[in-house]
Amino acid sequence: MKNKQNRRKLKSIGVLFLALVFVFVTAGCGQKDRDKTASSGKSEPSGTVDQVVTSKPIIETDPADTSDPADTNDPAANDLPLFPSFETKDLNGNTVTSDLFSENAVTVVNLWFTGCIYCVNEMPTLEQIYQSYADKPVQFISICVDLGLAEGADALARDIIDDTGVTFPTLWPGDGSTEFGQFLYSFFAFPTTVFVNRQGEIVGQPIEGAIMGEPGAELLKGRIDELLSADTP
Numbered sequence: 001m002k003n004k005q006n007r008r009k010l011k012s013i014g015v016l017f018l019a020l021v022f023v024f025v026t027a028g029c030g031q032k033d034r035d036k037t038a039s040s041g042k043s044e045p046s047g048t049v050d051q052v053v054t055s056k057p058i059i060e061t062d063p064a065d066t067s068d069p070a071d072t073n074d075p076a077a078n079d080l081p082l083f084p085s086f087e088t089k090d091l092n093g094n095t096v097t098s099d100l101f102s103e104n105a106v107t108v109v110n111l112w113f114t115g116c117i118y119c120v121n122e123m124p125t126l127e128q129i130y131q132s133y134a135d136k137p138v139q140f141i142s143i144c145v146d147l148g149l150a151e152g153a154d155a156l157a158r159d160i161i162d163d164t165g166v167t168f169p170t171l172w173p174g175d176g177s178t179e180f181g182q183f184l185y186s187f188f189a190f191p192t193t194v195f196v197n198r199q200g201e202i203v204g205q206p207i208e209g210a211i212m213g214e215p216g217a218e219l220l221k222g223r224i225d226e227l228l229s230a231d232t233p
Helices: 002-029 098-103 117-132 153-164 179-184 213-229
Strands: 087-089 095-097 106-112 138-144 192-197
Touching: 095 098, 098 138, 106 117, 106 213, 117 138, 117 153, 117 213, 192 213
Parallel strands: 106 138
Antiparallel strands: 087 095, 106 192
């Protein structure tokens, strides 16, 4: 009985924490109008905690930083932690598990939520790069972290996926009481892109910020190509 009460208490704490996370992130992302923005390709630049979308998109994690995007894939800075194991559903109701990592040399995991305009704006670039690796052992997945938390997020996520033409799987997040859920909600910058190798290890540092324009595309492809060349099936 005591163990059951403790589990309920932990779950309640987890839900409260997730709610606080999304209050913070939604304020940081600063989206005022979520309807059909991606399909029009137009948005007013707005400074945020994490990034600025300008008419010449670049990857930024600091609006004051005007230097070229840096490749942060430094093996010395990463002890190759494992991506948490999971079993979840995609938006079509298909079961997806962390076994998919072993089937691909590289899995690009994109974390986003429906209220983030920068997350939506980068999706066409992600889809284009995903298609360019169609004949390679490369998989893209996205995890929409506000599914099940924000009212109407399910329908809105489907609209966003349709409008942006994304064909790679979009997954439901894990419960906040699980290791998978805790991992997802440890991120405070969105979008964030994580790289996972065949062994299920997170390789290099995540890319924080929208991947758009030629600099962003080249950085993402460079990271993918490095992991492909290092693949040991």
